[in-house]
Amino acid sequence: MDYSLTLDAYLGGATPSLGQGSSVATVITCLASAAVELSELIAAGPLSGIDGRDSGTNSGGDRQIDIDVEANRLMCAALRKGPVAAIVSEETELPEILDSGAGLCVAIDPLDGSANLANNISVGTIFSIRRRSRDALSTFFEPGTAQQAAGCFIYGPQTTLVLALEHSVDIFILDRRSREFVLIRRGVRIPSDTAEFAINMSNRRHWNAAVDAYIDHCLLGASGEYGEDFNMRWIGSLVAEAYRILMRGGVFLYPADARRNYHEGRLRLLYEAHPMALIMEWAGGAASTGRDRILDLSARMPHQRAPLIMGSARAVRDLNLLHQGVQPLYESSKAPLFARRGLFL
Structure with missing residues (x-):
C-alpha cells in the first residue's frame, strides 16, 4: 500500500460524499490536531511536567489525574474551533454548549485508561460525532445509530487513529516527522473465528x-x-x-x-x-x-x-x-x- 495519503487529503478528496468544507471532516481534523499534542505530552511523561498528580474525581466519581485534565483541555479547545454545538466529556459533569446553531455535537472521553500510563500501557481518546437535532442537548439522547462518525486515537508504540466514517473503518498512523496522520489500512474487517x-x-x-x-x-x-x-x-x-x-x-x-x-x-x-x-x-x-x-x-x-x-x-x-x-x-x-x-x- 502507498503510505502517502494524509488524513487531510483523505477527508478532502478520498471521501467524495463528504466534500471540501464538510463539518464532520473539520471536527475530525480538529481532534487530530489535539491528538498530536496529547501524544507528545504522553510520550514525554514527567519530562513534560505531567507526573500523574491527583486532580480529584471526574463526573462519574473516578479518580482524575493531571493528564486527564490536560487531555480534556486540549480536546475541548480544539472542538471550540470547529462547527460544534455542544460537547459531552467524561471529565466534566454537565454538557458544554458552544454554538447552539452549529451542526454537530460531540461526545468524548479525552483520555481513556489514563491509570495505565503508570505501567506504560496504551491509552486513547474516544469520540462520537452526531448531527445536531432539534436542539444541542437532545442530540445526545438519541440512539447510537444517529452517530455520523466515531473513532479513537491510540497512544502506544505508535499513535494511531481508528476512524469509522461513511460505513467504513480505516486506520491512520501519526508520522512524527510531518506531524500528520497517514492512511495505513482501508476497510478493516474483524476476523470472524479467532479463538x-x-x-x-x-x-x-x-x-x-x-x-x-x-x-x-x-x-x-x-x-x-x-x-x-x-x-x-x-x-x-x-x-x-x-x-x-x-x-x-x-x-x-x-x-x-x-x-x-x-x-x-x-x-x-x-x-x-x-x-x-x-x-x-x-x-x-x-x-x-x-x-x-x-x-x-x-x-x-x-x-x-x-x-x-x-x-x-x-x-x-x-x-x-x-x-x-x-x-x-x-x-x-x-x-x-x-x-x-x-x-x-
Missing part, C-alpha cells in the same frame, strides 16, 4: 449465568463445544482491546455484574460504548449488552453507563443467545433505562 476472549476473570464470582457459561465453553478448549483452544487477553485499556479485535478478532466483555454500582455496567454509553459499537459494526463485527444491540440504545443521562460485549459477530451472537435464558440482574421500573426493557436491569 480469543478478553475479560477480567477476577470478577467471575459476580457474573451472571450467561457470561459464566460462555467463559466455561471457552475454557473447555478443544474438548468443548467450540472445538478449539482459546487464548485469554486482558489489557484493561478499552482502546487497546478494541484495536486488538480489529487486527486479530475475538471478543471483549465488560458485562454488568452483581457488584454494587455494576448492575448497569461500568463503561459510559455516549463516549465509550456507542463509538466502539459503531467501529465494531462497520468493521463487520457486533456490539451488545448481552440483551440489546448497543447502537439501538438511547441514554437518559450524559454519563449513562452500559455493559459492553464487542467483537466478532459470531461471539456476540452466542452471548446474546445465552442471555435469553438468564434472569436480568435488576428489573427496571415504569421508566426503563434507555427507553427499553431488559438492559441487565
Whole structure:
C-alpha cells in the first residue's frame, strides 16, 4: 500500500460524499490536531511536567489525574474551533454548549485508561460525532445509530487513529516527522473465528449465568463445544482491546455484574460504548449488552453507563443467545433505562 495519503487529503478528496468544507471532516481534523499534542505530552511523561498528580474525581466519581485534565483541555479547545454545538466529556459533569446553531455535537472521553500510563500501557481518546437535532442537548439522547462518525486515537508504540466514517473503518498512523496522520489500512474487517476472549476473570464470582457459561465453553478448549483452544487477553485499556479485535478478532466483555454500582455496567454509553459499537459494526463485527444491540440504545443521562460485549459477530451472537435464558440482574421500573426493557436491569 502507498503510505502517502494524509488524513487531510483523505477527508478532502478520498471521501467524495463528504466534500471540501464538510463539518464532520473539520471536527475530525480538529481532534487530530489535539491528538498530536496529547501524544507528545504522553510520550514525554514527567519530562513534560505531567507526573500523574491527583486532580480529584471526574463526573462519574473516578479518580482524575493531571493528564486527564490536560487531555480534556486540549480536546475541548480544539472542538471550540470547529462547527460544534455542544460537547459531552467524561471529565466534566454537565454538557458544554458552544454554538447552539452549529451542526454537530460531540461526545468524548479525552483520555481513556489514563491509570495505565503508570505501567506504560496504551491509552486513547474516544469520540462520537452526531448531527445536531432539534436542539444541542437532545442530540445526545438519541440512539447510537444517529452517530455520523466515531473513532479513537491510540497512544502506544505508535499513535494511531481508528476512524469509522461513511460505513467504513480505516486506520491512520501519526508520522512524527510531518506531524500528520497517514492512511495505513482501508476497510478493516474483524476476523470472524479467532479463538480469543478478553475479560477480567477476577470478577467471575459476580457474573451472571450467561457470561459464566460462555467463559466455561471457552475454557473447555478443544474438548468443548467450540472445538478449539482459546487464548485469554486482558489489557484493561478499552482502546487497546478494541484495536486488538480489529487486527486479530475475538471478543471483549465488560458485562454488568452483581457488584454494587455494576448492575448497569461500568463503561459510559455516549463516549465509550456507542463509538466502539459503531467501529465494531462497520468493521463487520457486533456490539451488545448481552440483551440489546448497543447502537439501538438511547441514554437518559450524559454519563449513562452500559455493559459492553464487542467483537466478532459470531461471539456476540452466542452471548446474546445465552442471555435469553438468564434472569436480568435488576428489573427496571415504569421508566426503563434507555427507553427499553431488559438492559441487565
